Amino acid sequence: MARLLEVQDMRFAYGKTEVIHGISFYIEEGEIVTLIGANGAGKSTTLNALSGLQRIASGSILYQGHDISKESPQSLVKKGIRLVPEGRQIFPAHTVEENLLLGAYTEKSKDAIRDRMESMFNQFPRLRERRKQFGGTLSGGEQQMLAIARALMTEPTLLMLDEPSLGLAPIIVDEVMQLLASFKGTGLTVLLVEQMANQALEISDRAYVLETGNMVMDGTSAEVAGDPRVIEAYLGNV
Amino acid sequence: MLQTLAFGLSIGAIYALMALAIGMIYSTTRILNFCHASIIMVGAMTAYWCIGVYHLPYWVGVLAAIIVNTIINFIIYYTCLKGLGDLLSNVNWIITLFGMSVVLNNVARMVFGANQNPFPYLFNGASITVGDATVLWHEIFTIVFAVVIGVTYQQICQKTKFGRALRAVSFKPQTAKLMGISSNLIIQLCFMLAAVVAAIGGVLIAPTTFASFSMTTTIGLKGYAAALIGGLGDTKGAFVGGFLLGLIECIITLFIPAGLKDAVSFVLMILVIIFLPGGVLSAKIFTHGRSATEKV
Ligand SMILES: Nc1ncnc2c1ncn2[C@@H]1O[C@H](COP(=O)(O)OP(=O)(O)OP(=O)(O)O)[C@@H](O)[C@H]1O
Ligand SMILES: [Mg+2]
Numbered sequence: 446m447a448r449l450l451e452v453q454d455m456r457f458a459y460g461k462t463e464v465i466h467g468i469s470f471y472i473e474e475g476e477i478v479t480l481i482g483a484n485g486a487g488k489s490t491t492l493n494a495l496s497g498l499q500r501i502a503s504g505s506i507l508y509q510g511h512d513i514s515k516e517s518p519q520s521l522v523k524k525g526i527r528l529v530p531e532g533r534q535i536f537p538a539h540t541v542e543e544n545l546l547l548g549a550y551t552e553k554s555k556d557a558i559r560d561r562m563e564s565m566f567n568q569f570p571r572l573r574e575r576r577k578q579f580g581g582t583l584s585g586g587e588q589q590m591l592a593i594a595r596a597l598m599t600e601p602t603l604l605m606l607d608e609p610s611l612g613l614a615p616i617i618v619d620e621v622m623q624l625l626a627s628f629k630g631t632g633l634t635v636l637l638v639e640q641m642a643n644q645a646l647e648i649s650d651r652a653y654v655l656e657t658g659n660m661v662m663d664g665t666s667a668e669v670a671g672d673p674r675v676i677e678a679y680l681g682n683v
Numbered sequence: 684m685l686q687t688l689a690f691g692l693s694i695g696a697i698y699a700l701m702a703l704a705i706g707m708i709y710s711t712t713r714i715l716n717f718c719h720a721s722i723i724m725v726g727a728m729t730a731y732w733c734i735g736v737y738h739l740p741y742w743v744g745v746l747a748a749i750i751v752n753t754i755i756n757f758i759i760y761y762t763c764l765k766g767l768g769d770l771l772s773n774v775n776w777i778i779t780l781f782g783m784s785v786v787l788n789n790v791a792r793m794v795f796g797a798n799q800n801p802f803p804y805l806f807n808g809a810s811i812t813v814g815d816a817t818v819l820w821h822e823i824f825t826i827v828f829a830v831v832i833g834v835t836y837q838q839i840c841q842k843t844k845f846g847r848a849l850r851a852v853s854f855k856p857q858t859a860k861l862m863g864i865s866s867n868l869i870i871q872l873c874f875m876l877a878a879v880v881a882a883i884g885g886v887l888i889a890p891t892t893f894a895s896f897s898m899t900t901t902i903g904l905k906g907y908a909a910a911l912i913g914g915l916g917d918t919k920g921a922f923v924g925g926f927l928l929g930l931i932e933c934i935i936t937l938f939i940p941a942g943l944k945d946a947v948s949f950v951l952m953i954l955v956i957i958f959l960p961g962g963v964l965s966a967k968i969f970t971h972g973r974s975a976t977e978k979v
Contacts, residue, residue, distance in 0.1 A: 496861060497860075498857060498860060498861070517860075517865075518860040518861060518863065519860070519863045519864070519865055522861070522862070522863035523863065527861070528861055530857075530858065530861060534855065534858040534861075536850070536851055536854050536858070537854065538850065538854065539847065539850060539851065539854075543847055546844075546847060547847055547848070547851050547859075547862045547864070548862060550844075550848065550862045550863045550864050551862075551863035595862075599863070
């Protein structure tokens, strides 16, 4: 299978403090890949770099064979890379519908936007009921669904999610994970970042473990989930 | 009394336009544009040169003011703000903007001279008499223009794709970028809109203050007061703050020495900031106890 994304020896620094010390990983087309790491490991930093929000210090990010490490977030959205950011970042004073319209900001065709919105509402009936409600009034689970729907408005190729389970009740986390699992086979490629990784490993094909800016382990999800160190550090509260 | 009311409301309309422009820039950048008063002055002086010195038509003067203001606002954005990095995490913009306003005032004095120049009213100063009161059409139109501009801006914010993006940037530029919005472009458009509003406000107030390099020294500060009284970045609030301030000033001069007028405005502003930090519209009677999430 072709590699959709290939990160090579990526380093990242906030000012003079390097926090990502040359990591390499890849994602194949159609895969679900989980990136596990503790607080401060550099997960969000990695995703922000991949989505163009921040510039890497060195290394390369190849997407569909081209280096995208110097591109703007707008151009990456147009190329099909979408990030569902940590903490969901729903626009609280925009209605649900407006949040979805913002998700489709780069889409020019009104018809395409309408169709996409309709299909999102079919997939997430709760959002249809609340279409005129402000984003800030939704429950945490609804906000996460909205954040994902918002990112899907441009039919992305690579969907990246930064700790989508953060702060959600276990039953809602199940729902989110089932949703992500359902993307399997639709052509969508998923990079999932999690701290507590039980369910993420269940639905993903492969996994990487990031520790204080270094990639310390990789393998199939089953291999990673079976590793004693991973079990102790990341699969604790089952 | 009607005469005082009309004058108060027309001054209030000018304050409202200032507060609106200050709010436009605040909502996307979280900075207070301390140059705004100077920009109004530069625009009005430009218009004065076109109309008063070169005898060009009024609309040419307004257009020239809009163009000059836009250019200056872009210069301000690129020299005083763009290079400072994250504007939320440092306050260097206070210094750069204050510095720039001094530069603008000095340069204006050098270029335009220190004279107080008369500036034409709309409709050549025609007025309408109601009972024993004489109200200038200029005053009436100042109020109408201000309200039309405010309503238009509000509609743009609520109903258009640009407005949606503007409010998104206003919430968080980073998140807006993830939607594919160029936060930078939206911020620049806000600076442009603010420049246009400043130009219009400038030509409308110039007949009252006269056109000079110091025409906005006092009145400019009132714009910030109105913005804070109404609630920063809140369009409705800008108008409530502006009209309230204009009216109170005019009515209060009937009872206290005119020299204290400006002090009253700022005492009012301080009281509002202390008791209603979100502006008068954040008071319970307006929000019915709900928090005012929907701004702009
Ligand atoms: N804006 C910033 N400026 C300076 N250092 C930062 C900044 N953001 C993050 N860091 C540092 O970079 C390192 C990686 O942070 P990052 O947010 O990527 O971690 P994370 O794996 O996403 O953690 P979490 O699970 O808490 O979200 C941490 O040491 C953090 O303190
Ligand atoms: Mg993080």
